[in-house]
Amino acid sequence: MKEFDLIIIGSGPGGYIAAQRAGQLGKEVLLIEKGELGGVCTNEGCIPTKSLLNSAKLYKNALESESKGLSVKEASYNLPQAMEAKNETINTLRSGIEFLMRSAKVTVVKGFATCVDSHTVQVDEQLYKAPYIILATGSSPILPPIEGIELDHVLTSSEILSLETLPETLTIIGGGVIGLEFASYFSTVGVNVTLIEMEKEIAPMMDHEIAPLLRRTMKKVNFHLGSTVTKIDQKQVYFTNAKKEESTIASEMVLVSVGRKANTAGLEQLSLTQDGAFIHVNEHLQTSIPHIYAIGDINGKSLLAHSASRMADVVISNLFGKVKQQMRYEAIPWAIYTLSEASGCGLTENQALALGRSVKTASIQMRSNGRFLAELGKREVGLCKVVVDEHTGALLGVHLIGPYSSEIIFGAATMIEAELRVEDIKEIVFPHPSVSEVIKDALFALDPHL
Amino acid sequence: MKEFDLIIIGSGPGGYIAAQRAGQLGKEVLLIEKGELGGVCTNEGCIPTKSLLNSAKLYKNALESESKGLSVKEASYNLPQAMEAKNETINTLRSGIEFLMRSAKVTVVKGFATCVDSHTVQVDEQLYKAPYIILATGSSPILPPIEGIELDHVLTSSEILSLETLPETLTIIGGGVIGLEFASYFSTVGVNVTLIEMEKEIAPMMDHEIAPLLRRTMKKVNFHLGSTVTKIDQKQVYFTNAKKEESTIASEMVLVSVGRKANTAGLEQLSLTQDGAFIHVNEHLQTSIPHIYAIGDINGKSLLAHSASRMADVVISNLFGKVKQQMRYEAIPWAIYTLSEASGCGLTENQALALGRSVKTASIQMRSNGRFLAELGKREVGLCKVVVDEHTGALLGVHLIGPYSSEIIFGAATMIEAELRVEDIKEIVFPHPSVSEVIKDALFALDPHL
Numbered sequence: 039m040k041e042f043d044l045i046i047i048g049s050g051p052g053g054y055i056a057a058q059r060a061g062q063l064g065k066e067v068l069l070i071e072k073g074e075l076g077g078v079c080t081n082e083g084c085i086p087t088k089s090l091l092n093s094a095k096l097y098k099n100a101l102e103s104e105s106k107g108l109s110v111k112e113a114s115y116n117l118p119q120a121m122e123a124k125n126e127t128i129n130t131l132r133s134g135i136e137f138l139m140r141s142a143k144v145t146v147v148k149g150f151a152t153c154v155d156s157h158t159v160q161v162d163e164q165l166y167k168a169p170y171i172i173l174a175t176g177s178s179p180i181l182p183p184i185e186g187i188e189l190d191h192v193l194t195s196s197e198i199l200s201l202e203t204l205p206e207t208l209t210i211i212g213g214g215v216i217g218l219e220f221a222s223y224f225s226t227v228g229v230n231v232t233l234i235e236m237e238k239e240i241a242p243m244m245d246h247e248i249a250p251l252l253r254r255t256m257k258k259v260n261f262h263l264g265s266t267v268t269k270i271d272q273k274q275v276y277f278t279n280a281k282k283e284e285s286t287i288a289s290e291m292v293l294v295s296v297g298r299k300a301n302t303a304g305l306e307q308l309s310l311t312q313d314g315a316f317i318h319v320n321e322h323l324q325t326s327i328p329h330i331y332a333i334g335d336i337n338g339k340s341l342l343a344h345s346a347s348r349m350a351d352v353v354i355s356n357l358f359g360k361v362k363q364q365m366r367y368e369a370i371p372w373a374i375y376t377l378s379e380a381s382g383c384g385l386t387e388n389q390a391l392a393l394g395r396s397v398k399t400a401s402i403q404m405r406s407n408g409r410f411l412a413e414l415g416k417r418e419v420g421l422c423k424v425v426v427d428e429h430t431g432a433l434l435g436v437h438l439i440g441p442y443s444s445e446i447i448f449g450a451a452t453m454i455e456a457e458l459r460v461e462d463i464k465e466i467v468f469p470h471p472s473v474s475e476v477i478k479d480a481l482f483a484l485d486p487h488l
Numbered sequence: 489m490k491e492f493d494l495i496i497i498g499s500g501p502g503g504y505i506a507a508q509r510a511g512q513l514g515k516e517v518l519l520i521e522k523g524e525l526g527g528v529c530t531n532e533g534c535i536p537t538k539s540l541l542n543s544a545k546l547y548k549n550a551l552e553s554e555s556k557g558l559s560v561k562e563a564s565y566n567l568p569q570a571m572e573a574k575n576e577t578i579n580t581l582r583s584g585i586e587f588l589m590r591s592a593k594v595t596v597v598k599g600f601a602t603c604v605d606s607h608t609v610q611v612d613e614q615l616y617k618a619p620y621i622i623l624a625t626g627s628s629p630i631l632p633p634i635e636g637i638e639l640d641h642v643l644t645s646s647e648i649l650s651l652e653t654l655p656e657t658l659t660i661i662g663g664g665v666i667g668l669e670f671a672s673y674f675s676t677v678g679v680n681v682t683l684i685e686m687e688k689e690i691a692p693m694m695d696h697e698i699a700p701l702l703r704r705t706m707k708k709v710n711f712h713l714g715s716t717v718t719k720i721d722q723k724q725v726y727f728t729n730a731k732k733e734e735s736t737i738a739s740e741m742v743l744v745s746v747g748r749k750a751n752t753a754g755l756e757q758l759s760l761t762q763d764g765a766f767i768h769v770n771e772h773l774q775t776s777i778p779h780i781y782a783i784g785d786i787n788g789k790s791l792l793a794h795s796a797s798r799m800a801d802v803v804i805s806n807l808f809g810k811v812k813q814q815m816r817y818e819a820i821p822w823a824i825y826t827l828s829e830a831s832g833c834g835l836t837e838n839q840a841l842a843l844g845r846s847v848k849t850a851s852i853q854m855r856s857n858g859r860f861l862a863e864l865g866k867r868e869v870g871l872c873k874v875v876v877d878e879h880t881g882a883l884l885g886v887h888l889i890g891p892y893s894s895e896i897i898f899g900a901a902t903m904i905e906a907e908l909r910v911e912d913i914k915e916i917v918f919p920h921p922s923v924s925e926v927i928k929d930a931l932f933a934l935d936p937h938l
Contacts, residue, residue: 051920059938063938080858085861085921088858088859088862088863092862093556096553096556096557097558099546100550100553100558104569105569106543106569106570107567108563109565109566110550111562111563115558115559116557117557119556119559120556123555344920351915359938360937371919406584408538408581411581412535412536412538412542413538415573415576416580442895444922445896446895448899448917448918448922452906455917458902463902464801465801465905466819467819467905469792469831469897470792470794471534477898487809487810488509
């Protein structure tokens with residue numbers, strides 16, 4: 039039996055951040071990982087998709103920039119080279135996490151963790167004990183019960199990241215962030231992509247003005263909304279379309295991205311209360327056993343890498359820090375790295391209305407923005423929408439589609455978290471020319487008064 | 489004699505914003521412009537340089553992305569096409585400003601304005617009168633008294649934007665923002681560039697850790713620091729180098745970018761108090777004649793387009809708005825759109841020390857950042873430096889070099905303007921993976937406690 043101050047199961051952006059913070063505070067920390075350090079985010083999620091999407095963007099720009107002064111005789115996309123660059127990025131980041139764990143004096147054990155009781159975790163034959171346990175085991179893709187789902191050419195987001203050759207045709211089932219990013223990637227590098235989504239619109243977290251614009255930017259993707267896949271065989275995907283008609287689409291490869299479920303294997307002995315398929319937590323991220331915490335995808339509250347990291351901070355602060363914190367979800371930004379990017383933070387107009395809030399909104403086209411025009415021209419899609427509390431003037435939401443959206447949105451998170459009002463933000467100076475200016479311009483469009 | 493509520497001279501980002509705001513408040517506004525709407529920023533500054541730098545970036549990426557999966561047989565840079573795209577951008581933005589002026593019911597008069605007395609302005613034979621006048625006439629490049637400065641191949645930033653063919657060799661005199669952006673542009677598209685700077689380092693507004701890094705990213709530019717140009721002839725530039733040795737450099741073309749001076753022609757009758765070559769203003773941007781305001785470059789306080797726009801807001805708010813405002817300079821961001829970009833906001837470490845502030849600083853390499861690694865790899869230059877008040881923990885400065893710096897810095901301006909402390913910012917959620925995360929990571933590097 040080895041004893042620690044804290045045991046963390048899972049080394050994704052929840053687990054490794056929790057381990058680093060606790061280690062830096064001088065605690066004896068055990069971090070258990072069954073695979074590679076970094077979790078889904080580093081190894082088969084955020085990072086590899088960004089590497090591939092960036093390579094696709096470079097390819098797209100090489101093909102489509104003649105009007106801007108770039109003449110290219112022949113450009114081609116080299117998938118093995120792009121995969122090698124992606125793998126190098128993953129390896130560098132894994133080494134970085136290893137380095138952080140060593141620096142913070144975290145003990146890392148590789149292997150599958152089984153919770154023996156509420157203070158004891160077993161890996162192989164060894165038992166480990168701690169007063170606190172953090173479950174950060176993440177999530178896995180859901181495979182819906184569709185005939186043919188088990189076929190070899192039906193892949194999840196994890197497997198499709200190791201392709202050696204591009205298929206001619208790819209059908210993606212599910213139009214959330216993961217499905218859309220892969221649709222953008224594969225359609226840009228020359229694959230014939232069809233995306234089938236059960237709901238009437240893609241990307242449920244997006245404002246209703248932004249989602250159709252995002253579809254419009256993905257000109258090469260064949261979207262079937264309100265459609266349900268009924269069967270997959272070696273050559274085709276069968277689905278019922280929005281008009282209730284049976285239809286098929288030829289598919290050399292199929293990607294399933296309909297949702298994710300919590301990884302709870304090894305936790306059975308704890309008999310934790312669940313919220314559906316996820317582990318129930320309170321606002322301090324405690325499970326039904328108060329000294330056991332669940333952070334990141336496993337609790338189902340916000341399936342985003344940075345939400346997991348923030349949950350890590352909240353838990354470590356409550357356990358070992360000076361300030362007691364609650365997990366808040368009001369100002370968590372999201373970003374989708376499609377070409378073009380989109381992002382958002384805070385309430386959409388419809389979410390605000392559903393909460394009974396009185397809001398004012400303004401939407402402005404990015405083609406009035408100097409940098410957008412200078413880099414993309416007046417025919418490209420770009421929009422910024424702001425949602426403001428009608429009574430207090432507080433900024434409640436910012437929603438973007440257009441270049442740099444993913445790098446701009448933290449500033450909106452800052453404004454919402456700091457509870458700034460429109461009149462406060464109007465006094466902030468934004469650099470010119472930058473796409474970020476659209477936030478200020480949207481607020482002036484909402485109310486031209488100084 | 490025609491009468492208005494407000495006369496504005498100059499339609500750059502100071503003048504046209506002032507006109508728009510006042511017009512939207514229902515005031516009768518006259519905007520006088522001797523050239524094209526938009527001023528230096530739109531016509532020969534911020535906007536055209538960003539268009540050209542973007543075309544250079546596309547060219548660079550096409551040449552240098554083989555390791556990321558892009559194979560290009562032959563790429564060339566088409567200057568006439570890039571210039572056409574640049575001109576189209578300028579025309580679109582000019583039309584945009586015209587549209588804004590019409591929407592705000594601003595009267596626009598084209599011609600040279602002469603102030604006849606403190607309430608009366610003459611354009612051609614027509615006199616205009618108003619209780620308030622805003623001077624927003626901007627600035628022009630300084631031509632230092634160097635032998636040969638009048639030669640035809642010696643250009644300013646205004647003229648070099650209309651080149652029809654690229655020179656083989658270009659010498660740039662002056663290593664401020666303008667000189668550096670042109671050095672980055674021309675060296676990227678294949679011109680042999682030498683930059684001669686009188687001071688020991690480029691870019692005086694930059695933190696002392698960032699400036700040498702920026703030089704390092706500009707590998708193709710031949711820098712001569714601490715050097716003084718003594719003479720220019722048809723073939724060469726003569727200069728005294730840092731070791732006091734006489735030297736020459738072959739130069740088919742020369743760009744002079746040593747600084748700018750206020751445009752005061754037509755204002756002579758007002759006999760306004762000056763600060764050196766600029767018009768003196770107080771914190772409300774009033775000149776020595778209180779009902780005459782001077783905003784933007786003409787007052788020399790902060791020669792940035794967005795500073796001019798902010799000054800416009802302050803003046804219009806004070807004249808016609810609900811809230812009385814002062815102009816503050818503590819949280820004005822700057823950005824330089826070199827490849828790679830850099831930006832900053834607030835105090836540098838040395839500025840803070842010169843003010844007698846006790847500060848803590850932390851600098852982190854961007855190669856620990858997931859998106860940076862995924863897009864640029866571990867060998868590229870990137871840094872984030874934060875400056876924090878040792879006693880209060882307030883964020884005083886953020887300094888960046890690396891991709892997206894120009895789009896991230898408004899968020900730092902927001903934090904500084906809102907007087908957020910390190911502990912506040914640690915609770916803000918940044919999207920992962922984004923380069924913007926470096927700000928949070930730098931603050932955790934400064935102080936790992938939660």
